Amino acid sequence: MKKFVVIFVCCFVVSGFWSGSGYCKTVKTDAFKIALEAAGLSYESISWDASKLSRIDDADPFRLQWFNEIWANPLRVPKIAKQITDRIPIFATNISKEFNYIFFYGTSRTCGSVAALMEDYLPPLEMAKEKPFYNSVKKTYQNMGWQFGKGLDTKLSTYEGQLTQEASEVLAEYVLSADWLFRERKKALEASDLTEETFRKLLIANAGDEDTGDFTYRLGKRFDMKQMMYACCRIVFSTQKLKGAFGGGVSLPEGKNVFPTPFGDMILNGSRSDDFYSGDNHLLVVDVGGNDTYEGTFGATSSFYNCASVVIDVSGNDTYKDPYGHSPNQGAGVLGCGILADLWGNDTYEAANNCQGAGVFGIGMLYDYTGNDTYSSVDFSQGAGCFGIGAMVEYDGDDVRKCFFGGQGYGATMGFGLSYDRSGNDTYISDDENIIHPSAQNPSHNTSMSQGCGNGRRADITDGHSMSGGCGVLVDGEGDDTYKCGVFGQGVGYWFGVGIFTDTKGNDTYEGLWYVQGATAHFAIAVFRDTEGNDSYTAKQATSLGVGHDFSTSYHIDEGGDDKYSCYMADPKDDKIKQYGGLMIGCGNETGMGFFFNIGGNDVYDAKSDNMYGYANVAAPLAPDTIRNDMLCLGLFIDIGGEDTYGKDFCKQNGNWIRRNEERPEVVIGIGLDVEDGELPILR
Incomplete structure (x- = not known):
């Protein structure tokens, strides 16, 4: 009986696998493989010679350690981005x-690499069993050589007597963590850099800027980033406990109580009144309730000695303002760690630069858990990192974010910038109407470098001190969202930077000018991915929607939904007059690789230029011989499923097209494929 069952099952599997065409009925056709084979290529063809790539600025000390591996292997990029x-x-x-x-x-x-449970392996802090909060503050005074005055002694001792044991211990751990940070930070920098002047210079420095980039380069070479992250880690871990305790109902004594420390003031407010806070130099603010106003520097380092700053606001519709814009703010760490956590309410955040989740040679985090919130800033904000980590995390509500440059998931050199939103109908704007950062591509528009952007400093045309870009990530979950930017935005990379953009659900609207929605220039990597919904894309001028330029790799991936692509700039006087852009929808340019994948849905492509839909070009001269003569430049377009509308006659429903460069036909190849059904295994 057992033998019969085995034989029966085997026969069933074999008979079910083969069909008359030779394909498995339950396994979809590999559309990517079909597209490549039509042009005489294979999976193995889609790579670059790493030894030749090493000739390109390989001496840069600031390259992300995992960059080179995937740079040479473009087919690994989607998997790493998805991870x-x-x-x-x-x-x-x-x-x-x-x-x-x-x-x-x-x-x-x-x-x-850092252990996920690093907190469990740290040596324990020497926390007093009796009066832990009181003794922790006293200890910092002793360690810093400050006098612990009688008035403060009495006030702290009295306050300690009103605290629960849990409140006292979490406050004590945070204070001791700030003391730890101040001492351990010294190992991350040379003695000459441990100054207020260094802090102030970093406030105006931009790693990619010609005027200040050299300062950042030289400081970066002297900087031990691993040591700085180690120095900051206890602030992160202790803030987690503060948030858990006071967000979980642990109380504080009534009233607004202020305690000065060598690292800044601590304000502990157990009242639920509507309070006003001002000034700077704050080590910790805990407010348990009320519609509060914060005007000044909060949750951000405001001086070299103010190496840590945290705000925990438990509830209320709060307003955070930065009237002067001269200091970091609202979840920013410059040479230290700054965290702002707002647990409930409809909140308003207004600041200028280095704010709203910004880490500059440090760690900056902004977490907002509920409510319909509004954020406005200028530069380096809303999840931006440079030699550090910047994270802006939103959970629920319909939120509006506005910035100009370097935000909403921006990774500058050695930086990780993250913008994450779990749900809600959200709006992301990188202002392209008020021109303060004119773009080299079109001076009537701003350079945005935002919404999932990795950006470096190109200095091969100046002082030679190039600095590879970092990793900028934007992830948005559920909701019908709107994204707007100028030049460079929505999943983009520049100069060895990595930009990653993912929107998982909703009918979304995307608008940008140039280098948007999966685009790269000069040795960079970018992935744009929208996994669900009927989406609208507007890319007005050029180099967008899955285009890699100059040894760069870009992906534009849309899965599901009836989508519309508008690849033109309308005449301001008559919107029926359209000037179509170029290098869009799956293009490789100057030995770049660009991939465009749209899976499912009846899609409309209002795009009528020749250099679209799977196009490749290298304009560099053949002689003298260069690596561009034998390294692949590929533009690939694939649309799977649906009844699609194209703007060019050579695009065929359920057909394919191949275009080769006349001078380099074997290595400069454009491929297009429209199929009724299929899959893309490289996206798994």
Whole structure:
């Protein structure tokens, strides 16, 4: 009987596998393989010679350690990007460890691997069993050589007597963690850099800027980032406990109580009144309730000695303002660690630069858990990192974010910048109407470098001190979202940077000008991915929607839904007059690789230029011989499923097209494929 069953099952499997065409009925056709084979290529063909790539600025000391491996192997890029974006929601929504895990992951993506349970391996802090909060503050005074005055002694001792044991211990751990940070930070920098001048210079420095980039380069070479992350880690871990305790109902004594420390003031407010806070130099603010106003520097380092700053606001519709814009703010760490956690309410955040989840030679985090919130900033904000980690994490509500440059998931050199939103109909705007950063591509528009952008400093045309870009990530979960930017945005990379963008659900609207929605320039990597919904894409001018330029790799991936692509700039006087852009929808340019995949749905492509839909071009001269003559330049377009509408006659429903460069026909190839059914295994 057993033999009969085995034979029966085997026969069933074999008969079910083969069909008359030779394909498995239950396994879809590999559309990617079909597209490649039509042009005489294979999976193995889609790579670059790593030894030749090493000739390109290989001396840069700031390259992300995992960059070169996937740079040479473009087909690995989607998998690595998916691993990153799949992990973010898991880490960010573990509400008992959300700070710890984002710290762990950001560190591992920049300066090296860190144990996920690092907190468990740290040597214990020497916390007093009796009066822990009181004794921790007193200890910091002793360690810093400050006088612990009688008035403070009496006030702290009285306050200690009103605290629960849990409140006293979590406060004590945080104070001791700040003391730890101040001492351990000294090992991350040379003695000459341990100054207020260094702190102030970093406030105006931009790793990619010609005027200040050299300062950042030289400081970066002297900087031990691993040591700085180690110095900051206890602030992250202790803040997690503060948030858990006071967000979980642990009380504080009534009233607003202020305690000065060598690292800044501590304000502990157990009242639920509507309070006003101002000034800077804050080590810790805990407010348990009320519609509060914060005007000044909060949850951000404001000086070299103010090496840590945390705000825990438990409830209320709060307003955070930065009237002067001269200091970091609202979840920013410059040479230290700054965290702002707002647990409930419809909140408003207004700041200028280095704010709203910004880490500059340090760690900056902003977490907002509920409510319909509004954020406005200028530069380096809303999840931006440079030699550090910057994270902006939102959970629920219809939120509006506005910035200009370097935000909403921005990774500058050795930086990990993250913007994550779990749900809600959200709006992301990188302002392209008020021109303050004119673009080289079109001076009438801003350079955005935002919404999932990795950006480096190109200095091969100046002082030679190039600096590879970092990793910028934007992940948005559920909701019908709107994204707008100028030049460089929505999953883009520049100069060895990595930009990753993922929107998982909803009918979304995307708008940008140039280098948007999966685009790269100069040795960079980018992935744009929308996994569900009827989406609308507008890319007005050029080099967008899955285009890699100059040894760069880009992916534009849309899965599911009836989508519309508008690849033109309308005449301002008559919107029926359209000027179509170029190098869009799956193009490789100057030995780049660009991949465009749209899976499912009846799609409309209002795109009528020749250099679209799977196009490749290398304009560099054949002689003298260069590596461009024998390295692949590929533009690949694949649309799977649906009744699609194209803007060019050579695009065929359920057909394919191949275009080769006349001068380099074997290595400069454009491929297009429209199939009724199929799959793309490289996206798994």
